[in-house]
Amino acid sequence: MNKTVIVLGGQLAPEGFSVLVEAGVTVVSTEPYIDRQAVIDIMKTHKPDAVIIRLLADKLGPEEMKAGGQLRHIAKHGVGTNDINVAAATALGIPVSMTTGSNGHSVAEHALAMIMTLAKDLPRQDALIRDGIWDKNQYQGRELRGQTLGIVGFGFIGQTLAKMAGAIGMEIIAFDPHTPESAFAGSVRRETDLDKLLASSDIVSLHCPLTPETDKLIDARRIALMKSGALLINTARGEVVDEGALIRALEEGHLAGAGLDSFEQEPPGADNPLFQLPNTLVSPHVAGVTLDAKRAVSVMAARNVLDALDGKPLEARFLAR
Template identity: 45%
Template sequence: MTDIVISEFMDEVAVESLRARYDVHHDPELYARPDDLARLIEQVPAVIIRNQTVMRGPLLEAAKALKVIGRLGVGLDNIDMGACADRGIRVFPATGANSLSVVEYVIGTTMTLLRGAYFANAAMLAGEFPKTKLIGREIAGKLMGIVGFGAIGQDLARHARAIGMEVAAYHPRLPADDPAWSGVRRLSLDALLGEADVVSLHVPLTSETRGLIDAKAIARMKPDAILINTARGGIMEEAALVAALKAGRLGGAAIDVYEQEPLGKGAAKVFAGAPNLILTPHISGNTVESNGRVSGLVAEKVMAALEERI
């Protein structure tokens, strides 16, 4: 009888550590076949998922013997936490294990968009040498504005300061005397949007944050500012972002998360023709190293929970 079902990709070393002690069914594409998934998890005590498996409604109800959910990541919007609490199902995210990968994505895309020198392949291959057209900006001295100052936001602040950036953050629930504010300006959202050279989003998707960065919010930003979303789709209005980029009212953007995932051809049309835009498929937290850390941490937590060690 299967003990653990893993419905999305997971580091094989971690999978083998689970198999050494449990009967494991690992299918990285299982999330795309919800009927098969519902059948397989009916009697298992543990499932391990990423963000594509939605443990809500009928799927969660189908897991009649479920005791533990391991989340290969930190976002919990794809899990009905209330229903899990009611049923005594314990949920273990990989808090902190992929922070560095997200931070490096933000810093890397910030540098790319500010410098503006890495989109010249077509011109260079055509025999052009557009040296005077590619005078970009340095990252040092710019203000990094962080919306959501939790673990990842605080890690980003440390790295941004280390490379010479100034840092401001918005987080209404973090007390003003928290040590995390040391060296970081504490601003309202309106003030942060108006002052920051780079705005990076790090809040969960909730009823409060849905549509937080809408057309009015984007209009408050500097016309040469950069917007980066590695948090969740739905926090930022995609059409408003594209309109601002096309109108030259925003300097650039890097988007890793979307209102609809996978994006698909229809949803992708929203972004067509937008300049200075980097689109990636929800991979900011996924690197070889972070996948190993995330998978190892979740595997250990799931085993410890099943064995009642935690």
């Protein structure tokens, strides 16, 4: 296969890279977070048959898609396609694929790790000991058993987290207007009113995609509905939460803490107030890129590209619309 694939915004795991190279594909990779003009320039230079999207500074739009003149497929290295203008790609006849299910378990584990770390007061205890303070009276850890976990977005990741949290005795309620009733099995209770879920939960974990409907879904009004002392976990997209409203709720003590793997602007500025607060736990949008997940995502993205360029139909679950 004499084809060229550009990986925009980082490199594939070696296993994914090998899948492409062994098929005779020329692979070109860029640095993370390159801007729109840099994308256009590299597309014109290499005229790729397909691109794999990792980390971009700007949304991939029609001008970038047309710049190389022969783009036939766009593959997302992950499942969130908010950095791709899918409507523009569809209008140009360029299918967009996702690596559905490849990193969901890692994301669910990351959310659970953030829940446990905050609930057990670990960051503060670690800081106290490092400052030479050994005082058990300052421990404010909670037992998660019996606590109510509200999951917003009940696809594969939300369902996986529900199983993990249920196993340690948490009560699970979930909101997702798009998930079939069959997904709400066992002890998970479906909540059809997001406001009621927020008001009923001790911990809220977000797992919904970024769409026009979910942009700033968790705003000042909805944060005010949450229980005093509740925790908010976001391993979805940063734009789902109104950061200004979240900062105020954390500063004022309405929320006890927040675990955040994504932010409104990425990479965020070093002066982001969320980084200065003692009741936040932050990570650089890495929930879905454990070493294991990165291998799985890279291989699946590479295989989606090869199948698409070979004219093989992709399963519907891999196609963005």
